[in-house]
Amino acid sequence: MATEALTVHTLDDTAVDLSSETLLEMHWQMVRARRADERLWALHRQGKIAFHISGIGQEGIQVGAAYAMRRGHDYASLYYRDVAFAFALGYTPREFYLAAFGKEGEPTSGARQMPSHFSSRALGMLSSSSPVATQVPQAAGAALACKLRGEDRVTVVTLGEGATSEGDFYEGLNWAGVHRLPLVCLVQNNVYAISVPQHLQMAVPHVADRAPMFGIAGAVVDGNDVLASYRVMKEAIQRARDGGGATLVEAKTYRLVPHSSDDDDRSYRSRDEVEAWKQRDPIARFGAYLRERGLLDDEALDEIERRVRQEVDEAQAFAQAVPYPPPEAALGPVFKG
Amino acid sequence: MADRPITYREALSSALREEMQRDERVFIMGEEVGVWGGTYAVTRGFLDEFGARRVRDTPISEMVIAGAAVGAAMAGLRPIAEIMTINFAFLALDAIINHAAKVRYMFNGQFTVPLVIRTTTGGGKQLGATHSHAPEVIFAHFPGLYVAVPGTAYDAKGMLKASIRDDNPVLFVEHSTMLQRRSPVPDDPDFLLPIGKSDIKRKGSDVTIVTYQKGLEHSLVAAEELAKEGIEAEIVDLRWLRPLDLEPVFESFKKTNRCVVVEESLPMFNVGAEVAAQIHDVCFDWMDAPVKRVAAMDIPLPYSHEIELMALPSPEKIIRAVKEVV
Numbered sequence: 001m002a003t004e005a006l007t008v009h010t011l012d013d014t015a016v017d018l019s020s021e022t023l024l025e026m027h028w029q030m031v032r033a034r035r036a037d038e039r040l041w042a043l044h045r046q047g048k049i050a051f052h053i054s055g056i057g058q059e060g061i062q063v064g065a066a067y068a069m070r071r072g073h074d075y076a077s078l079y080y081r082d083v084a085f086a087f088a089l090g091y092t093p094r095e096f097y098l099a100a101f102g103k104e105g106e107p108t109s110g111a112r113q114m115p116s117h118f119s120s121r122a123l124g125m126l127s128s129s130s131p132v133a134t135q136v137p138q139a140a141g142a143a144l145a146c147k148l149r150g151e152d153r154v155t156v157v158t159l160g161e162g163a164t165s166e167g168d169f170y171e172g173l174n175w176a177g178v179h180r181l182p183l184v185c186l187v188q189n190n191v192y193a194i195s196v197p198q199h200l201q202m203a204v205p206h207v208a209d210r211a212p213m214f215g216i217a218g219a220v221v222d223g224n225d226v227l228a229s230y231r232v233m234k235e236a237i238q239r240a241r242d243g244g245g246a247t248l249v250e251a252k253t254y255r256l257v258p259h260s261s262d263d264d265d266r267s268y269r270s271r272d273e274v275e276a277w278k279q280r281d282p283i284a285r286f287g288a289y290l291r292e293r294g295l296l297d298d299e300a301l302d303e304i305e306r307r308v309r310q311e312v313d314e315a316q317a318f319a320q321a322v323p324y325p326p327p328e329a330a331l332g333p334v335f336k337g
Numbered sequence: 338m339a340d341r342p343i344t345y346r347e348a349l350s351s352a353l354r355e356e357m358q359r360d361e362r363v364f365i366m367g368e369e370v371g372v373w374g375g376t377y378a379v380t381r382g383f384l385d386e387f388g389a390r391r392v393r394d395t396p397i398s399e400m401v402i403a404g405a406a407v408g409a410a411m412a413g414l415r416p417i418a419e420i421m422t423i424n425f426a427f428l429a430l431d432a433i434i435n436h437a438a439k440v441r442y443m444f445n446g447q448f449t450v451p452l453v454i455r456t457t458t459g460g461g462k463q464l465g466a467t468h469s470h471a472p473e474v475i476f477a478h479f480p481g482l483y484v485a486v487p488g489t490a491y492d493a494k495g496m497l498k499a500s501i502r503d504d505n506p507v508l509f510v511e512h513s514t515m516l517q518r519r520s521p522v523p524d525d526p527d528f529l530l531p532i533g534k535s536d537i538k539r540k541g542s543d544v545t546i547v548t549y550q551k552g553l554e555h556s557l558v559a560a561e562e563l564a565k566e567g568i569e570a571e572i573v574d575l576r577w578l579r580p581l582d583l584e585p586v587f588e589s590f591k592k593t594n595r596c597v598v599v600e601e602s603l604p605m606f607n608v609g610a611e612v613a614a615q616i617h618d619v620c621f622d623w624m625d626a627p628v629k630r631v632a633a634m635d636i637p638l639p640y641s642h643e644i645e646l647m648a649l650p651s652p653e654k655i656i657r658a659v660k661e662v663v
Contacts, residue, residue: 050463051463051464102642103641109640111639111640111641111644112637112639112640113465113466114464114465114468114640115640130465131399131427132397162397163397165396165397165398165401166398166428167398168428193397194368194369195372195373195394196368196372196394196395196396196397200394200395201397267372267373267374268372268373324641325639325641325643329641329644330636330648331634331636334635
């Protein structure tokens with residue numbers, strides 16, 4: 001089996017080239033995404049937004065992966081749980097909230113697309129879709145374009161483990177293997193596809209076990225360990241950039257909240273199971289590590305939370321004050337010219 | 338047998354339950370149909386009642402849901418496959434169109450495909466352009482596949498039961514915003530409605546409105562408003578896009594001489610185009626005005642609520658169209 005790195009990682013920065021400042025920034029990114037995401041659950045329950053789909057619990061792999069990229073240079077093709085990933089690439093809480101409220105001037109889509117379908121040409125984020133895994137062949141195509149143009153740009157595409165049941169996943173990765181494309185396919189295995197657990201989705205223990213069938217490298221990482229996530233993604237991205245072809249990275253993580261604002265997860269998983277995963281919360285684990293390193297204490301953490309709260313409050317107030325799109329916005333850019 | 342008012346959702350559930358009780362070969366497969374009880378709670382309780390052998394949660398793979406259902410049907414079972422939204426059925430088009438619809442013809446009747454694919458359609462719930470279109474007309478383009486579009490609980494039950502018992506493949510399209518609508522439905526376990534029969538939902542003499550599902554709901558509202566101004570609309574509910582039964586439409590048109598077609602499809606190459614063409618063919622001498630169409634706007638459906646609603650048909654738009662022809 002070509003699957004490598006099947007070790008259990010513990011937070012450890014010995015093989016990690018990150019400064020203390022960057023480590024703290026990554027921690028802040030994770031907290032910021034968590035709080036911005038939590039606020040949207042509250043706004044949904046208050047009837048102020050129509051829908052929310054969440055990334056709570058998956059911030060470790062997302063921030064680790066984003067920091068492993070050459071941000072602004074590499075392409076990212078994200079999926080709808082990637083709020084922490086998108087923030088780490090430069091997407092902002094203000095923009096996120098404009099999307100959640102469906103307000104005028106929302107930069108991804110002019111409020112025409114659902115929230116959390118991240119896309120920004122300026123930030124190198126390709127478009128993302130609701131039918132799952134459709135981004136994999138598209139990302140393979142973007143990787144081909146970079147290769148044909150002789151650029152050293154890598155494309156990172158993300159999806160959940162449920163999406164790996166779609167034909168698009170196989171067709172896209174097969175192609176990436178055939179053409180040795182500079183692609184990293186990151187599967188955030190959060191155990192459930194809405195209510196359907198992994199064992200009803202696939203008969204293999206690890207998504208990354210499938211890498212050999214595409215002739216590409218595979219890796220499994222603890223996605224709730226931000227530093228291990230960073231390290232494994234860094235290696236995969238470097239391989240792609242160096243002409244070594246694609247990698248299928250599987251990050252083991254857990255969705256700590258229901259699938260979306262329309263779902264009640266009590267019907268398909270026990271509270272004990274959720275509680276057990278909360279003990280492995282990526283933010284708490286990284287916080288504990290930073291304390292051990294002497295980089296974080298109660299006072300500093302309070303300050304981070306205060307700053308984040310202020311930004312989230314401001315983003316919400318900003319988005320609420322913006323008007324809804326005018327009627328003519330519906331006509332939108334269907335064709336060019 | 339007393340008719341009891343039940344919801345569209347209950348009508349679907351009871352039709353599925355009765356047919357599963359009646360025929361061991363009937364089983365359900367799809368995303369979220371089991372433990373979760375269906376995305377729209379239509380199969381809630383079914384896993385406990387019928388077991389995991391007959392209520393099967395599938396991986397997220399529209400192609401395998403539809404493709405395996407075609408295979409199981411060819412091999413003698415009677416699958417009911419569920420695709421979460423008709424917009425995701427695009428991922429399974431080859432199985433549905435190239436195979437479910439064509440196998441019987443291509444192989445000279447050796448195989449039949451007694452398959453029902455249940456799915457939902459329609460916008461208005463802020464789910465964006467890849468969830469919210471009503472593209473069922475695309476599927477009605479192909480011979481070999483029936484397309485059901487029930488607009489009331491009564492129709493939903495009788496049409497679904499008839500679809501399950503029929504030996505041909507049926508795309509059974511349920512409107513995602515109409516699941517709570519109630520109407521009286523017979524308790525009879527053999528209550529069936531004929532496949533491919535439209536239905537007059539309102540009598541009138543001034544204009545014929547041809548519609549289905551959400552368009553029916555809007556048209557009934559519009560008709561009441563128009564009646565206040567002395568305009569009586571006759572409403573024909575198509576109920577099926579294939580087989581398409583336009584006889585009641587022609588009959589009505591020969592009386593009203595005017596027609597408005599109302600649907601949630603996009604405005605080009607849609608149901609209205611077909612109805613207008615056939616009216617031209619059959620009723621040319623009875624025409625007093627062009628056939629008007631009310632449909633969604635010609636754009637991918639937007640997310641933000643006000644512009645989404647603006648892009649969809651409404652009673653106001655129907656009233657406006659009627660007034661252009663009367």
